[in-house]
Amino acid sequence: MNSKYQLMSGSRVFAAYLGDMRFELTKMMRTPMFSVPTLLFPLMFFVLFGVVMGSARGNGQQSLYAFASFGVLGAMAPGLFGFGVSLAFEREQGMLLFRQAVPMPAGSYLLARMVMAMIFVAISSLALILMALFLAHMQLTIGQCVAFFFMNVVGVLPFCALGMFVGTLVSGQAAPAIINLIYIPISFLSGLFIPMEVLPASLRQIAPLWPTHHLLQLSRAELGLNSVGSPEIHVAALLGATVLFFSLAMRKLSGSGIRLIGGARSGGPLPMRRAVNMGVLGVSLGLLIAGITGGNAPHAATKTAATSNGTGESVPDASGSSAPVGVAAPDKPLIANFDDGQARTSYGLGFSASDDKMRGGNSSVAQKVVEGALEVSGEVGTAIQYPFAGTSFLPNGSPGVDWAKQGFMDYSHKQTLSFRARGDGHEYMVMMMGPALDTIPAMYNFTAGSDWQDVHVPLQNMASIDLQRVKLISFGTMAPGAFRFQIDDVRLE
């Protein structure tokens, strides 16, 4: 009955933190409504999109994209549901208030829930890696596996903060619906399930609003896939979202007497505390805005894409990645300047209008040389999932030969693809395609405005395909509707 009751040994405090972590983990493990979807859904989707569909199409790229996507999906659910639904429920049931009354060590509840969410992500990421290696036979480096794992495990934090914020606003009953209303749309809108290219430009532009977009781009860049925005920008956006939602949530909770972090407010003049609060809010908003504005910028991939050997399915000779590398590209940089009124190229098969009719589409396209430039116009239809219309050039092509037998060009020693473009103001893309027609090509977006503009594409940006085996270079669009653009002075040097 004296002050010794106030003192508590460090090891006991540590044990209390540890005990809370175990408690939260046990609790969530025993809640199938939480544990089954968070652990199984990403794996299920990966089996479907990455293993079954990926190998059915003999396509390593698709498996890789699926791997990145469902890793992010696995990082979303434990954060959003673990913090959103459970917190709303426990707040409503008085459990949070009870924990304020007992001498729970500072922040233990939050820490335990965070660790719980991270452990769930660790389990699903690890399972994804194992499936990628042994089921999809993807060739991932150890570095890629480690980066993938930690990126997702840490990447759960912004979703924890977002979930927590929602959990402080809505009732336990409403929380699952609200969280799903966030979870599902942002998964689609940041391209976890469908390629961004099939979304309207307006939705593509706002993708950096979703934290999933930033985590996905980070993951893709690490795996050597196409990505936009620099890693710094994505990290800034994720950090900003974490701090912002977390501080908003804490603010809301403290209004109802719940202080999850500290004990008594340790004084400090009110204006100073206000200033600190405003500072935190300002900085996090700044980071977030930087991320949103810069999160879609073109970004040079620096990693080499991992590839897959497929799953033992034999691929036609000339289209397999085991095919011999292409003919080294000529030293001359100029491909075409259209000055002679022809769509001829200095090597290979000249530019020819191409659409998606062969793949069952209904897009139409026509091209002509106007004032020394190639004008391409037409209309992209909606008959197939990935429509396309534009103009294409086979650098090592021969007339009258099947696609599969067309030759490769080795561009690995070249640095930059450049051209001039103008048009109706829409966004277009230049694509480089490797061996198989159904692979996802390397793509680079550009806008064709009313004035001529120089576009330089570092070939590093196209590194998601094998630059030693380039079969096709196309300019065009996948966005449904009428289009018109001109290109000139196409160079590769």
Added chain:
Amino acid sequence: MLCAMGAQTTLARLEGAHKNFGKIAALAGLNLEVRRGELLALVGPNGAGKSTAISLLLGLQRPDRGSAMLFDEDPQSIGARRRIGVMMQEVNLSPVMRPREFIAQTASYYPSPYDTQAVIKRLGIEKIADRAYGGLSGGQKRQAQFGMAICGRPELLFLDEPTVGLDVQSRGALWQVVRDLVHEGCSIILTTHYLEEAEALADRVAVIDHGRLVAAGTVEEIRAHVSRKNITCRSSVSVDTLRAWPAVLQVSEKSGRQQIVTQDAETVLRQLLGADAGVRDIEVRAAGLGDALAALTSDDNAGSLQ
């Protein structure tokens, strides 16, 4: 310093505490103290401010004016909270976890708690200790929460309606543990709707109404606030006649027995014997805590709670 703390006689204190919720004043200058070694029962009608008073002492809410202290510290300080045990109303714990897990978790927050198994044994809840909380009855849930409240070897125990939903036997067992704890030197602050519980356990009763302390003292002292007596009898004198007698305050009739409330039992009895020599089954009772409460507070139903 150590000695000063050991000698501390007031463990928790509210001084002139005001708390408003919007336009409603939950507390309007409440003074309250819990002394070492006592069991203080907080009674009063619904909405009197009992729960708000507890919230302030636990640091869950801050007084708008006045002060709340726990062991001479801010109630939010973790040092103060390590010396208390808490059983709150309207707390639903996770349905998938088990009483043993809850008790062990709560115990881990304290410097020198009781052994979890010892707590379970002391409360006689071995049978439910490893069952999912969600499947327990209301009374069993209260028992588990009581275990969480006492497991930290608290110096001061907050019990908010501890026996709601308990059967008579379990309630008796819980009362025994409460008495033992007080005997061992633990101080307790108890709010209850069952005045019987306050009468059975409390060393001191604090009556709260409209956010103020209206009376405090032992059960006897509180009862003495009212000099009323209850007389019951079987008599041929009609209720209307009785009501007309000047010493009679209230009359009612239930299954053939008249119930008379008076401040002057002797006069009424003399009059009654004079008017009806055949009067039978006379019983005179001092006012209970419920009567005292009814008289002290604005709540007309308080007496019927007993």
